[in-house]
Amino acid sequence: MATSLTVNGETHRVDLPDDVPLLWVLRDEIGLTGTKFGCGVAACGACTVHIDGEAVRSCQVALGDVWGQVTTIEGTGTPEALSVLQQAWVDHQVAQCGYCQSGQIMQAAALLAENPAPSDTEIDEAMQGNLCRCGTYPRIRAAIHGAAAKLKEV
CATH class of the missing domain: 1.10.150.120 ([2Fe-2S]-binding domain)
Incomplete structure (x- = not known):
């Protein structure tokens, strides 16, 4: 099932099941590898991203449960200047x-x-x-x- 989500201000259309963890959508489908896999159970924080400004563990948020705009580490700062x-x-x-x-x-x-x-x-x-x-x-x-x-x- 195709889903649209906004990541770092850019809209992406992905054709994945709703239960795929956001972490894998970001890394494998969209190619944003700054968000890391650590434990897979939301215990380490390596996969932390923001959804509508709220820090969440992307390994535990399913694609179908994403409720707003996603910001990853790549969405902070710019290529010219760090945040x-x-x-x-x-x-x-x-x-x-x-x-x-x-x-x-x-x-x-x-x-x-x-x-x-x-x-x-x-x-x-x-x-x-x-x-x-x-x-x-x-x-x-x-x-x-x-x-x-x-x-x-x-």
Whole structure:
């Protein structure tokens, strides 16, 4: 059954069953590989994307259940300029292996959209479902604070 969905502002028509996970639609059908497969059970956060601004685990959202516009890591920033949050990730040297970082950034973006000046505790709570096997949590927290400060200037 053909379904239309908007991803990063572009409409895509896909001919897949409604029960196919959004993660596989993004990666295999549309070719956006920034969203990663981690665990397949929504426990690690590597597959985090936004649907209408809400951070969701794309491994657990079926194509037929997508309720709005999808934004992936490729939809943040531009080829010419990183988003404020992406730049904060670079400035604070967050990534080590980098595998979880697209999900981390998408979760952090949702947090900052809701709370432009989160405390350490609020960051820890919001980011709790995003795992980093390299343990860069202090740098992630610092990058979120840095991005929040930068966004306040704008």
